[in-house]
Amino acid sequence: MTDHPHLGTLIPQLLVERGIDTVFGIPGVHTVELYRGLPGSGLTHITPRHEQGAGFMADGYARASGKPAACFIVTGPGLLNIATAMGQALADSIPMLVITTLNPRATLGRGEGRLHELRGQSVVGREVSALALTVLTGEQLIPALDEAFAFLASARPGPVLIEIPIDLLSEPFSGPVTSLRKPAGPPPPAAGDVEAAAALIAGASNPLVIAGGGCVLGAQAVRGLIDRLGAATLLTANAKGILPPGHPLLAGGCMLTSALHAAIGEADLILALGTELGETEFWYGNEGLGLNGPVIRVDIDARQLHRNVPSALPVVGDAGAFAAALAPLVEAVPNGRAYAERLRIARMEGADPRYTRHRPLLEALWQVLPDAVVAADSTAASYGGNFMAEPPAPRRWMSAATGFGTLGYALPAAIGAKVARPDVPVVCIIGDGGLQFTLPELASAADAGAPIIVLLWNDQRYGEIEEYMVRNQIAPLGVKLHATDFAAAAKAFGAAHVAACSLGEVKAAMLAAAKHPVTTVIEMDASHYA
Known part of the structure; x- marks a missing residue:
């Protein structure tokens, strides 16, 4: 006999200690050990009618609150069911923590017809995750949780997947149950990049700001930069609300019409903050955005800085931190409000x-x-x-x-x-x-x-x-x-x-x-x- 609690029983407590307060999931024979520790843990549990619903609920929870929820998902069909929701969250940079199970370690890859057996489950999970981790021993649990929450706090958001074999959930856990590490925040931009951006902006007479979902966390700082610069601003779907209705610099959303395409081409500099500049942010098809000025791109994910639109100045860093650092270095341009008005009119000309x-x-x-x-x-x-x-x-x-x-x-x-x-x-x-x-x-x-x-x-x-x-x-x-x-x-x-x-x-x-x-x-x- 042992006095040590089982690993599965402790997981709800470990999630609460790391700031999770809500979990979405459908109990199944492969996840019941996770539910043993739920009563009294402080977690709110919501039961959807389908695992895809669990993922979409976690997505909506994160978008509305700004913090991730967890999902408890069974092996095989459960992961496949939630995969669509994870794909949406990955595309839109929405954080969530998905804890799913694997078949017993001794059976993995054997093809023995085990319940919920899915060949290559980990491969599937990695395709729809921003980060995927597999825990195969009790000693790996706390490091995996630390890595997961560090990623959620500091990297480009997205679904984080942790896989745990069902036999491991039932094993005693003797390690420490609390990590004292506080995850670092998102990376700040380099001072030299901020100064280089200010120099480029100083030479522009008709700049355009395009703000994306990566600005939401630092919305106040981004709005402060826009106000100080006085530049016309387009907001992608995931950035809506950073400028309120009626704001004189708000040029609207990004559904591209021919007139808006031409009007965007008037900008002699584009400051793209936390946006992929992707097809579904503008629906530009194969014609591209037609940006005629140099593009300053700021993104927490370095891989995004040269996709879709080339960058004259690529900046790795959090959009909000960049905006806060840049604002004192810029002066207002004279025609931002007039340009915003032209863009507002152009986006409705020929609209579907x-x-x-x-x-x-x-x-x-x-x-x-x-x-x-x-x-x-x-x-x-x-x-x-x-x-x-x-x-x-x-x-x-x-x-x-x-x-x-x-x-x-x-x-x-x-x-x-x-x-x-x-x-x-x-x-x-x-x-x-x-x-x-x-x-x-x-x-x-x-x-x-x-x-x-x-x-x-x-x-x-x-x-x-x-x-x-x-x-x-x-x-x-x-x-x-x-x-x-x-x-x-x-x-x-x-x-x-x-x-x-x-x-x-x-x-x-x-x-x-x-x-x-x-x-x-x-x-x-x-x-x-x-």
Whole structure:
């Protein structure tokens, strides 16, 4: 006999000591030892209806709160199920900790038909992780946790995966249970790089700032730099809210139109902060961004500094720290406000009516619910929101219509955001096709006591794909959807349902839903919004 607790039993305590307060997961025979230590640990456990939902919930939790949650995931099918959510989080640089199990060490790679056996599971996990670690002995646990949390605190965010064989979870753990190491923060930029950036900016008369999701953590410093420099600023989807609505330097989002493409070309210097400058941040296809001035790129990940757009001055470092260091070294340019206004006008010239039709709804969101956090799926309103929505602060707009671009994201992500921010309304924007990917998670919201507001755009089809097929002279096949009774489905999963036939009805329904103790599905029949 031994007095030492089992390794699996201690893991919840170790996570709490390192700042984790919420875990998403579905108990399974390969993870039950992790659950033995959950009662009394201080962790809140949320049960989704699918492991993909667990990953999307952790994603929404992190975007809304700024800190990671954990997921407990079973071997094999559990990891494959959460892989899509991890892929979205990896593409959008969203932190989460995924603890998954492996089959017993003596059976790994044997192909003996063990329960949940997946050949090369570690290979799969590494493809959707920013960092992947495997713990094979008790002595490796604390170093692995230290490495994981150091990475989460200092590197480009993303999913961190820790794999632990199930037989190891049941072994006594005799090592120290607490690490006193405090993870370092993100790396500051080199002073010489800041000075070089200031010199380049001093020679520019019409600079443009493009701020991405890497700016959110240092949003106050980034806004301070923009205000001091007086430069027109475009915000990617993941940076929305760094400048509030009506700010004179806010040029809007980044959905590229021909007019906006031309207007961006007027800039004689581009300061790109914490952004990939990637296709789904601008939807520029093969034509590129057409940047005509030198580009200063600042990114915590050195690998990003020469992708998509070459850098005249590549700077490795945290965008917020860079902004704070640069601000005292720059002077205001004279024409920033006028340039921002030209960009604001240009982004709407020739904008796709499939997206602009949703502008009244997007403008109504924070008029009706000023504190709302919005999770948007891959649907037309979300694409429109990526360049037209203007939330009042960061961490109020999260969208799957970027990067990996998964369907079904918004419902579980909204639940995760509500778990993180129970004090504010959380709105999910989703189409009928996307909702049916993760519809059962409505029941998870009921279980968790996390009521959200679902704005359901119902056109009984995969509308984006159908219109793409038609534009490319492809007969639309496989895009029409059964006319689902969402009122009955909502009731079955513990949610309320409201049919809204006008924007006024949507506004009234959102106000009522914000006071309702259960999730409300507000269904908008697309035929009423032609």
